[in-house]
Amino acid sequence: MDTTIKRALVTGASKGIGHAISQTLVAAGWHVTGVARGQHALGSVHIELGELFEPWCVDATSDALLERIASAEPFDLLVNNLGTARHAPLVDTPDTDLDLVLDTNIRATLRITRAVTRVMRAGASVVTITSQMAHVGGPDRIVYCTTKAALEGMTRALAVELAPRGIRANSVAPTFVRTPLTAPMLDEPEFARWVEDMIPLGRVAQAGDVAEAVAYLADARSVTGHSLRVDGGWTAR
Ligand SMILES: NC(=O)c1ccc[n+]([C@@H]2O[C@H](COP(=O)([O-])OP(=O)(O)OC[C@H]3O[C@@H](n4cnc5c(N)ncnc54)[C@H](OP(=O)(O)O)[C@@H]3O)[C@@H](O)[C@H]2O)c1
Numbered sequence: 001m002d003t004t005i006k007r008a009l010v011t012g013a014s015k016g017i018g019h020a021i022s023q024t025l026v027a028a029g030w031h032v033t034g035v036a037r038g039q040h041a042l043g044s045v046h047i048e049l050g051e052l053f054e055p056w057c058v059d060a061t062s063d064a065l066l067e068r069i070a071s072a073e074p075f076d077l078l079v080n081n082l083g084t085a086r087h088a089p090l091v092d093t094p095d096t097d098l099d100l101v102l103d104t105n106i107r108a109t110l111r112i113t114r115a116v117t118r119v120m121r122a123g124a125s126v127v128t129i130t131s132q133m134a135h136v137g138g139p140d141r142i143v144y145c146t147t148k149a150a151l152e153g154m155t156r157a158l159a160v161e162l163a164p165r166g167i168r169a170n171s172v173a174p175t176f177v178r179t180p181l182t183a184p185m186l187d188e189p190e191f192a193r194w195v196e197d198m199i200p201l202g203r204v205a206q207a208g209d210v211a212e213a214v215a216y217l218a219d220a221r222s223v224t225g226h227s228l229r230v231d232g233g234w235t236a237r
Contacts, residue, residue: 005052008218009033009075009116011060011082011109014041016179017129018081020207021214026052028215030077035060061108069115077218078116080109080128080151085181087140098143105147110154117158122166125224127217128155129210130171132231148173152227159225168224170217175231176204200233 008025012018013034022032026049033054036042042055058065060082084104086097113126133141134148151171158169176195178186186192186204196202213228229235 005029005031006076007031007033007073008077008079009035009069009112010079011035011112013055013081014038014045016181017174017177017207017210018079019045020211021079021081022049022053024208024211024215025077025079025218026050033072033075035065035082060112061103066111066115069112074119074121074124075116076121076124078113078120078124078126079214080113080126082108082112083129083131083147085141085144087144087185089140090142093143101143101147105144106150109151113154113158117162117167120162120165120167123221124166125168125170125218126155126158126162127214128169128171129214130155130173130227132173132175132229132234134171134173134227135229135235155227156225163224168217168221170220170223170225171227172210172213172217173227173229173231173235174205174210175199175234177207177210178204179207198234198237199231200236203232205230205232 008030010018010022010032013022014036022034025032031052033056035056037059039057042057046053046055084101086101128151130151131148133145134152137145155169155171176182209230213230
């Protein structure tokens with residue numbers, strides 16, 4: 001591969017926000033290694049984006065991904081987009097859902113970040129997709145809010161720890177974006193109305209809006225430890 005092309009690792013790259021991030025980075029000339037489990041969706045992104053997109057069909061919570069990272073060339077950008085949700089009141093949340101969301105959003109993200117940053121070079125950066133729900137509370141979202149606030153903490157501490165190596169860490173905190181994760185919620189008219197009423201700009205964000213914020217932070221050489229809210233003003237109220 002051309003050694004002047006910068007290399008990004010994007011987790012959860014086959015759908016929704018991760019797909020848009022991959023599109024934006026490839027359009028900007030990045031080589032993107034995209035991680036997801038489902039071969040079909042990942043294969044479609046590969047066909048769409050061509051040779052600058054390298055699909056890694058692997059569970060992001062597994063040791064197998066860490067082994068692939070360890071044997072790959074160092075990355076110039078890690079986009080921690082992996083994340084999931086099981087929305088319910090805490091008192092109705094079973095351990096299976098608790099474990100899934102904590103393991104996916106926090107444990108896997110920390111393990112991937114450790115593996116990637118271990119060999120990152122000066123000038124590289126980490127961008128983590130958190131959520132507006134890292135900054136405010138939301139109904140039925142105690143576990144999700146907990147995980148996203150934890151990732152904001154990770155980002156600030158990473159920024160401090162990696163600065164001496166010339167590596168930056170930031171987060172992007174989106175409001176609701178229509179993706180396979182949120183489509184079932186946003187298809188409920190009452191829920192969609194509540195979301196639009198909560199957003200001063202009156203509309204959900206587009207996945208591409210989040211991708212543009214990632215691309216900005218990837219190049220923002222004096223910005224570190226920052227949480228960039230792409231939330232239409234939700235948290236400004
Ligand atoms: N959508 C929103 O409104 C919104 C708002 C704020 C923040 N966010 C955050 O943005 C990120 C992306 O959300 P999204 O809505 O785009 O999600 P999504 O539509 O559910 O897409 C998730 C992506 O991650 C992959 N994935 C899930 N679990 C995986 C695993 N264990 N290993 C490897 N890949 C996995 C999925 O592919 P496979 O299932 O094939 O593996 C898919 O490519 C998440 O961190 C989410 O919390 C979303």
